[in-house]
Amino acid sequence: DVVMTQSPLSLPVTLGQPASISCGSSQSLVHSDGNTYLHWFQQRPGQSPRRLIYKVSNRDSGVPDRFSGSGSGTDFTLKISRVEAEDVGVYYCMQGTHSYTFGQGTKLEIK
Amino acid sequence: EEHLVESGGGLVQPGGSLRLSCTASGFTFSNYWMSWVRQAPGKGLERVANMNQDGSEKYYVDSVKGRFTVSRDNAKRSLYLQMNSLRVEDTAVYYCARDPGWGAWDYWGQGTLVTVSS
Numbered sequence: 001d002v003v004m005t006q007s008p009l010s011l012p013v014t015l016g017q018p019a020s021i022s023c024g025s026s027q028s029l030v031h032s033d034g035n036t037y038l039h040w041f042q043q044r045p046g047q048s049p050r051r052l053i054y055k056v057s058n059r060d061s062g063v064p065d066r067f068s069g070s071g072s073g074t075d076f077t078l079k080i081s082r083v084e085a086e087d088v089g090v091y092y093c094m095q096g097t098h099s100y101t102f103g104q105g106t107k108l109e110i111k
Numbered sequence: 112e113e114h115l116v117e118s119g120g121g122l123v124q125p126g127g128s129l130r131l132s133c134t135a136s137g138f139t140f141s142n143y144w145m146s147w148v149r150q151a152p153g154k155g156l157e158r159v160a161n162m163n164q165d166g167s168e169k170y171y172v173d174s175v176k177g178r179f180t181v182s183r184d185n186a187k188r189s190l191y192l193q194m195n196s197l198r199v200e201d202t203a204v205y206y207c208a209r210d211p212g213w214g215a216w217d218y219w220g221q222g223t224l225v226t227v228s229s
Contacts, residue, residue: 035213037213037214041156043156048206048219048220048221049206049208049219050219051217054215054217055213055215060217092155092156094214095214096214096215100158100214102155102156102157102158103155104155105155105156
């Protein structure tokens with residue numbers, strides 16, 4: 001099974017400052033069809049998860065452009081250019097190339 | 112507007128059974144893979160089961176194989192999860208989610224809580 005490893009697991013950030021979450025996979029997430037099925041989800045306190053980014057870098061409609069995804073192969077990053085209060089929650093990376101596996105989650109809080 | 116509503120959760124004793132339902136609206140249900148994803152209290156997310164549009168392909172996480180069965184009724188726009196031989200470790204919020212492909216779940220229900228306890 002593919003193991004997804006996120007870091008850090010806890011991320012205290014000052015409002016208005018940038019934040020970055022890393023996600024690594026135990027094997028390449030490049031599918032035989034050429035796509036990389038690495039997605040990012042946000043779960044605000046008490047809410048259902050919400051997709052933010054799909055296939056590495058495609059931002060969902062309604063997601064602020066301060067969120068961006070990048071990476072390739074086995075190393076991926078979610079960046080928030082300027083953290084706002086509504087960004088508090090847990091962020092998960094998830095790979096869909098080799099069955100489905102989530103990262104452990106990164107809890108973002110305001111410092 | 113796309114909407115998913117789960118139901119059927121509750122308290123059940125170890126070894127018992129429960130059937131979860133998810134009803135969809137606002138999109139053509141029969142066009143999509145659908146999934147069940149769970150979250151144990153204070154823990155992360157785990158895909159439990161998913162199935163394709165006509166039910167001919169089904170996949171399960173190893174820990175529920177042989178105990179859980181996913182099914183769907185496209186005419187009723189509904190997804191189901193039959194859970195048998197429930198264990199304490201199955202306690203979780205169970206979410207229904209639409210899968211446009213490769214786990215890119217774009218719509219989620221509000222979740223239904225399953226508690227397995229004596």
